[in-house]
Amino acid sequence: MIIDCHGHYTTAPPALAAWRERQIAALAGSAAAPSPAGLRISDDELRESVEPNQLRMMDERGIDVTVFSPRASFMAHHVGDFRTSAAWAALCNELCHRVAGLYPERFVPAAMLPQSPGVDPATCVPELTRCVEEYGAVAVNLNPDPSGGHWTAPPLTDRSWYPLYEKLVEYDVPAMVHVSTSVNPAFHTTGAHYLNADTTAFMQLVQGDLFADFPTLRLVLPHGGGAVPYHWGRFRGLAMALGQPPLEEHVLGNVFFDTCVYHQPGIDLLLDVVPARNVLFASEMIGAVRDVDPCTGHHFDDTRRYVEASALSAEQVAAVREHNARSVYPRLDALLKRQGR
Amino acid sequence: MIIDCHGHYTTAPPALAAWRERQIAALAGSAAAPSPAGLRISDDELRESVEPNQLRMMDERGIDVTVFSPRASFMAHHVGDFRTSAAWAALCNELCHRVAGLYPERFVPAAMLPQSPGVDPATCVPELTRCVEEYGAVAVNLNPDPSGGHWTAPPLTDRSWYPLYEKLVEYDVPAMVHVSTSVNPAFHTTGAHYLNADTTAFMQLVQGDLFADFPTLRLVLPHGGGAVPYHWGRFRGLAMALGQPPLEEHVLGNVFFDTCVYHQPGIDLLLDVVPARNVLFASEMIGAVRDVDPCTGHHFDDTRRYVEASALSAEQVAAVREHNARSVYPRLDALLKRQGR
Numbered sequence: 001m002i003i004d005c006h007g008h009y010t011t012a013p014p015a016l017a018a019w020r021e022r023q024i025a026a027l028a029g030s031a032a033a034p035s036p037a038g039l040r041i042s043d044d045e046l047r048e049s050v051e052p053n054q055l056r057m058m059d060e061r062g063i064d065v066t067v068f069s070p071r072a073s074f075m076a077h078h079v080g081d082f083r084t085s086a087a088w089a090a091l092c093n094e095l096c097h098r099v100a101g102l103y104p105e106r107f108v109p110a111a112m113l114p115q116s117p118g119v120d121p122a123t124c125v126p127e128l129t130r131c132v133e134e135y136g137a138v139a140v141n142l143n144p145d146p147s148g149g150h151w152t153a154p155p156l157t158d159r160s161w162y163p164l165y166e167k168l169v170e171y172d173v174p175a176m177v178h179v180s181t182s183v184n185p186a187f188h189t190t191g192a193h194y195l196n197a198d199t200t201a202f203m204q205l206v207q208g209d210l211f212a213d214f215p216t217l218r219l220v221l222p223h224g225g226g227a228v229p230y231h232w233g234r235f236r237g238l239a240m241a242l243g244q245p246p247l248e249e250h251v252l253g254n255v256f257f258d259t260c261v262y263h264q265p266g267i268d269l270l271l272d273v274v275p276a277r278n279v280l281f282a283s284e285m286i287g288a289v290r291d292v293d294p295c296t297g298h299h300f301d302d303t304r305r306y307v308e309a310s311a312l313s314a315e316q317v318a319a320v321r322e323h324n325a326r327s328v329y330p331r332l333d334a335l336l337k338r339q340g341r
Numbered sequence: 342m343i344i345d346c347h348g349h350y351t352t353a354p355p356a357l358a359a360w361r362e363r364q365i366a367a368l369a370g371s372a373a374a375p376s377p378a379g380l381r382i383s384d385d386e387l388r389e390s391v392e393p394n395q396l397r398m399m400d401e402r403g404i405d406v407t408v409f410s411p412r413a414s415f416m417a418h419h420v421g422d423f424r425t426s427a428a429w430a431a432l433c434n435e436l437c438h439r440v441a442g443l444y445p446e447r448f449v450p451a452a453m454l455p456q457s458p459g460v461d462p463a464t465c466v467p468e469l470t471r472c473v474e475e476y477g478a479v480a481v482n483l484n485p486d487p488s489g490g491h492w493t494a495p496p497l498t499d500r501s502w503y504p505l506y507e508k509l510v511e512y513d514v515p516a517m518v519h520v521s522t523s524v525n526p527a528f529h530t531t532g533a534h535y536l537n538a539d540t541t542a543f544m545q546l547v548q549g550d551l552f553a554d555f556p557t558l559r560l561v562l563p564h565g566g567g568a569v570p571y572h573w574g575r576f577r578g579l580a581m582a583l584g585q586p587p588l589e590e591h592v593l594g595n596v597f598f599d600t601c602v603y604h605q606p607g608i609d610l611l612l613d614v615v616p617a618r619n620v621l622f623a624s625e626m627i628g629a630v631r632d633v634d635p636c637t638g639h640h641f642d643d644t645r646r647y648v649e650a651s652a653l654s655a656e657q658v659a660a661v662r663e664h665n666a667r668s669v670y671p672r673l674d675a676l677l678k679r680q681g682r
Contacts, residue, residue: 144527151490151527186485186492191544191579195568196537203532223575227536227568230611233604234564237630237641238532263574269610270571289578300578 001341002304003325003332004058005139006176006222006258006282007066007107009096011053013045016095020074020088027080036091046099053286055106061304063283067325067332068096069110069141073189075180077115078148082123085114089127097135105339108332110139110176113164115146117153122163132171138331139220140168142175144201149184149193156201156219157208165214172330174218174256177201190288198226202255206239206247211254218254218328220280224261224270232273248275256328258282259303259320262289267306276316280324281307342682343645344666344673345399346480347517347563347599347623348407348448350437352394354386357436361415361429368421377432387440394627396447402645404624408666408673409437410451410482414530416521418456419489423464426455430468438476446680449673451480451517454505456487458494463504473512479672480561481509483516485542490525490534497542497560498549506555513671515559515597518542531629539567543596547580547588552595559595559669561621565602565611573614589616597669599623600644600661603630608647617657621665622648 019039026033058066070092077085093111100107111131113124131137142164145151154160156177168175182193198221211217221228228235236247244250258280261267271279282303289300298305307320326333360380367374399407411433418426434452441448452472454465472478483505486492495501497518509516523534539562552558562569569576577588585591599621602608612620623644630641639646648661667674 149492151492151525153527155527184492186494186496186545187541188544188548188579191547191576192537192541195540195572195575196533199536199540199568200528200533203529204527206532207529224571227540227571230565230568230571230607231536231602231604233602233607233634233641234536234630235532237603237632237634238529240632241630261572261574262578263572263614265610265613266571266574269606272606273604289575289582291578291581293574293578300574 001064001322002062002281003322004063004066004282005220005280005325005329006260006284007054007068008071008284008287009068009092009099010071010286011049012071012095013041013049015039015041016091019091023084023088024079027084036087039091041095043098043102046095046102050099050103055103057285058106061302063304065105065336066107067110067139067329068099068107069139070096070112072141072178073181075112075141075143076148077143077146077180078117078183080116082114082116082119085116086127089114093127093131093135093137100136108335109135109137110141111135111137112141113143115143117147121161125163125167128164128167132173136331136335137173138329138335139173140175141178143179144177144197145179148180149182149187155204155208157204157210165217169214169216172216174220174328176220176222178222194223194288195226198223199228202226202228202235205251205255206235206244207242211251218256220256220258220328222258222260222282222284224259224266225257229257229270229273252278256280256324259307260284260301261306262300262303264306264309267303268310271310271312276312276319277324279320280328281321342405342663343403343622344663345404345407345623346561346621346666346670347601347625348395348409349412349625349628350409350433350440351412351627352390353412353436354382354390356380356382357432360432364425364429365420368425377428380432382436384439384443387436387443391440391444396444398626399447402643404645406446406677407448408451408480408670409440409448410480411437411453413482413519414522416453416482416484417489418484418487418521419458419524421457423455423457423460426457427468430455434468434472434476441477449676450476450478451482452476452478453482454484456484458488462502466504466508469505469508473514477672477676478514479670479676480514481516482519484520485518485538486520489521490523490528496545496549498545498551503554506558510555510557513557515561515669517561517563519563535564535629536567539564540569543567543569543576546592546596547576547585548583552592559597561597561599561669563599563601563623563625565600565607566598570598570611570614593619597621597665600648601625601642602647603641603644605647605650608644609651612651612653617653617660618665620661621669622662
């Protein structure tokens, strides 16, 4: 079985974006706030949005199951206030839940959180609870920078994040650390902000001692961990200089990297320096890079090819493609077992 | 010959830091501003600061020449205003010039600029001019984020930077794109901010079309280009999605990567995906990572070992170690030739 732990609903029916536009217009005072009940999307529209897109590509690539969360760049936590994010997250999470309900063997929901800049992360606990208990969410996406590229939030090791971690630990649910769109003109969203955030989060974890307080918390760093594996020697040396234990002891019991690295040499490096047990198969398709690589004739984001062409043993490939995800996402494993898989 | 294009004066005599502390105290109103003439450092003190440090390690590692600029994390352009940075840059640049004067075959000066957040980069032209014409600076360090981690400056493709580029082109002098210390608690200076800045700058250049306006401008991205080579496929795909030419045509005529990547797999990746003509030998020692790697028994930042153990041909190694630097830094080449080297 192949589990893709990083998929977003990037192809949601246009009515969702139209609703969001009305919500943003209302914030500017130029329209009335739209009602959540006013968003009407039929099951057929949902099917039409994924069957020729994610589902087709999953079939073509042999991906059995995708952990499916709202579109990352559309989370846009910087917009409005907590109420804005709460209404928006509720709608987006419901849609992923509905897609998973239509294809229960192909999509498993993960939730976005109603974060807002400067707002206590504890306010996100009710939506987290709702998504896990009512929707069967097996993971959440946690934005370390709800400001959208201004980086005004404290590091992930700050105690203000602890109420979220407590709930994640209670549910045994991992968080993928994933920013949203950048409104800072210095940072291109998918070409800089995403990668910077992954690097930044890792270094925050190296500096701090979060997993002493939450020994069972699991965080997934997307996009292959940003710059981290490429600079593994730097991070090992910085941990030494900071008086921290080696990375293997200090963070690798709790931190995992996905395989959203879109060329063979990058995947080879990732799998060379990061232990295979810390790597989770993912493609983030249909996402930031949608074209066919003219050098290979295959999609840049067809990461299965790279993983299978790597130097990993068959056993390690199976761990990366399936078994690691089952242990990092226990609620996904339980669901698959209930399905007899 | 081995040329290290990335060295900072991290071991300057303590009187320099003490002067800076007085300057900062004066900004807070708690002391009188120190006079630049009040900084007295003898030639012997300069010798004592580099002979047991950079020079010793250059000898041990067989590095002939280092392009030597003020300590990057101490540039701290966020402190005070333009006058603050102007006084500080003048002192720091003078010290690198004096070290180069004491060891003219070993150190060649590069300049920091008196940048200040929100201040027109054109204000840096006089110091650039002074350092090139009077001190023989062969390069400058250009900070894409003078705010120190708040990223309030426009992208490097913005026209406000053009007066600097015009002067660099006139002098045929490259700029290394190098941030300074982070005062944003989200970003560890050397473990996140430096790498993020390299990635961010590259993506700004991919998005824009700077080299159409400055076809002979050369920018060096330190720290192996941050996350860029590891995500080369992503950047190639993003360039396609943005309708830009392939990276080779669009930026690789003007952008160069140093080898400050502190482990063998990272250097192997860099040299695998980036053409050898775009890679410049560097170690940034004595810098962010000073320890011995317990896995190899050698210093993490002893990058010569990695380059020589890579798959490059002898000719390519010579290009990375010497010839590329001579062509990217023509004033360095001219100096070496005057020295009969």
